[in-house]
Amino acid sequence: MMKNGKYLVGIVGFGGIARIAHYPGWKKLSDVEVIAIADPSEEVRNIAKNQFNIKYVFDDYKKILKIDEIDIIDVCTPNKLHYPVVIDSLKSKKHVLCEKPIGISGKEVEEMIKTSKMEKRKLMAAQHMxxxxxxxxxxxxxxxxxxxxxxxxxxxxxxxxxxxxxxxxxxxxxxxxxxxxxxxxxxxxxxxxxxxxxxxxxxxxxxxxxxxxxxxxxxxxxxxxxxxxxxxxxxxxxxxxxxxxxxxxxxxxxxxxxxxxxxxxxxxxxxxxxxxxxxxxxxxxxxxxxxxxxxxxxxxxxxxHHEEIRVFFECVKEDKEVPVKPEESLEVxxxxxxxxxxxxxxxxxxxx
Ligand SMILES: NC(=O)c1ccc[n+]([C@@H]2O[C@H](COP(=O)([O-])OP(=O)(O)OC[C@H]3O[C@@H](n4cnc5c(N)ncnc54)[C@H](O)[C@@H]3O)[C@@H](O)[C@H]2O)c1
Missing domain, CATH: 3.30.360.10 (Dihydrodipicolinate Reductase; domain 2)
Known part of the structure; x- marks a missing residue:
């Protein structure tokens, strides 16, 4: 969190859904700033820098996780990468909102739930519907x-x-x-x-x-x-x-x-x-x-998508249970x- 009380968000994967739906959703919240993104595509990183004025732009998500002040990681990568990014983010003490499907096997989601409990950090699948x-x-x-x-x-x-x-x-x-x-x-x-x-x-x-x-x-x-x-x-x-x-x-x-x-x-x-x-x-x-x-x-x-982000953020801020419970996502x-x-x-x- 910044000294002025703003919560800091890092977005991993800054493609279609991140730019069209997630970034504008975070932007609507007055006490939030999207401070960093990570994406291996140079073209995408240039867009993040030049069109979105994102302060820190990285080619590797692990670099975002080194910024201690970041509170929330929003995972918008292709599905197969959700698992490593979610696990590493939780282990770095970040709350995590992850695009759907949160994982591609029950085993992956079980591991995510275990890690979120162990690290005492929120985890929610972005089921905007x-x-x-x-x-x-x-x-x-x-x-x-x-x-x-x-x-x-x-x-x-x-x-x-x-x-x-x-x-x-x-x-x-x-x-x-x-x-x-x-x-x-x-x-x-x-x-x-x-x-x-x-x-x-x-x-x-x-x-x-x-x-x-x-x-x-x-x-x-x-x-x-x-x-x-x-x-x-x-x-x-x-x-x-x-x-x-x-x-x-x-x-x-x-x-x-x-x-x-x-x-x-x-x-x-x-x-x-x-x-x-x-x-x-x-x-x-x-x-x-x-x-x-x-x-x-x-x-x-x-x-x-904006409502989902608003509600997730409220749960982080007020330490409430997230509405899309990870155990429900596991069954799905x-x-x-x-x-x-x-x-x-x-x-x-x-x-x-
Ligand atoms: N909820 C919805 O309405 C909705 C709609 C579309 C997509 N999605 C979900 O969002 C996720 C992304 O979809 P998209 O449409 O934005 O795809 P996309 O291909 O437009 O964007 C994915 C981005 O992730 C980046 N990426 C790839 N590997 C990466 C890595 N190791 N680290 C960081 N970034 C990496 C790519 O370079 C790309 O910019 C998927 O899980 C998809 O299912 C959700």
Whole structure:
């Protein structure tokens, strides 16, 4: 922390999401300063220096960790690098906000949780979809029992022709996986949270690469390297929970579907059902089923990435428990990893 009471933040990985969403989120907080970034790309470091006026610009994240005054590290590297950066940052006594997926295996996340507890530092996955206004409102309805017991959900993260064409997403050595890790993690985390985070019983699933290697298929985010592409472009999983409820997750970068995108979750409850993000509620009352439309658009907006950063910072400042609990993120990553394992083995994976 600086002498004037400002908290200092270092961002590791200053690419797309760091510049578009995280930096502006931190910038909104009057008692925070983003003082340093680390990125191996010279082009990115020049942008940080010349366009963002960042004071310390490094080629190696370990150099940021040597600055004792830095309180918080914000990890925005490709997925595969989350683990070493999170562990080293926690060990250097920094609080850590880490982009999704927080890790690419349950083992990695377990180690992160252990280290955050040992070092007494906050750790949170940047699951910004929990911070949209419709998520916040729907969660209130759910927690106040409006849906009764949620016994099933359909979680979709389906894109028609939106394949992120950068190596960060198409090369398994950087991403750890395809749409399952990139966008499946968003909708699974959100749905799991809506369902009250029950204990996982089993996972079964498939991961396929059907369209992404083809030269006749084009995306709206530019061309990608067909040779290098080594992750799935489609995944689907069926997850059973120990409380008897279940969830169906399906995601894709390139799906032959009618709409441009279907990023949604449908929750089936004993007293009502609801669809996110539209906020359309179907509720049985006085012997008749009603359709209720929640006027979510009327609520004031703070971009969800900014809200996530504001709330995380508040938890650091006031020493409160973070809202995206690392133990919940661990279950999410175990489910995603389980779909990959089940696809490979052809078997249902039963959790202890
Ligand atoms: N929450 C969201 O809405 C959202 C959206 C996009 C990406 N993401 C996540 O953010 C992360 C980054 O994605 P992106 O779109 O910004 O990718 P990107 O490729 O635009 O940026 C990644 C940056 O990390 C840098 N980098 C690579 N190795 C590094 C290292 N060892 N140390 C420091 N920096 C390193 C790269 O040079 C690059 O500048 C990923 O985990 C991704 O899943 C989240």
């Amino acid at each position: 929990r911070f949209t206004k419709s998520s916040i409102v729907l969660k209130k309805y759910i927690d106040n029992g409006e849906l009764g017991q949620i016994y099933f959900s359909i979680a979709n993260a389906l894109r028609r022709r939106y394949l992120p064409a950068r190596d960060t997403f198409i090369d398994k050595n950087l991403s750890g996986g395809g749409p399952l890790f990139d966008i499946g993690v968003h909708i699974l985390d959100l749905t799991y949270w809506f369902m009250g985070c029950p204990k996982v019983y089993s996972v079964t699933g498939i991961t396929l690469t059907k369209l992404a290697k083809r030269k006749d298929i084009h995306g709206l985010w530019g061309e990608w390297d067909r040779e290098k592409y080594n992750v799935e472009d489609f995944a689907s999983g069926f997850i059973k929970f120990k409380d008897g409820s279940a969830l169906n997750l399906t995601c894709s970068f390139l799906a032959n579907i009618e709409q441009m995108e279907d990023f949604s979750t449908t929750l089936f409850g004993t007293e009502g059902g609801i669809k996110w993000p539209s906020g359309k509620l179907a509720k049985e009352k006085y012997g008749v089923l009603q359709n209720i439309e929640l006027m979510i658009d009327l609520l004031p907006d703070n971009p969800p 990553i175990k489910m995603l990893e389980g779909i990959y394992i089940s696809s490979e083995t052809g078997k249902e994976l039963i959790f202890k």
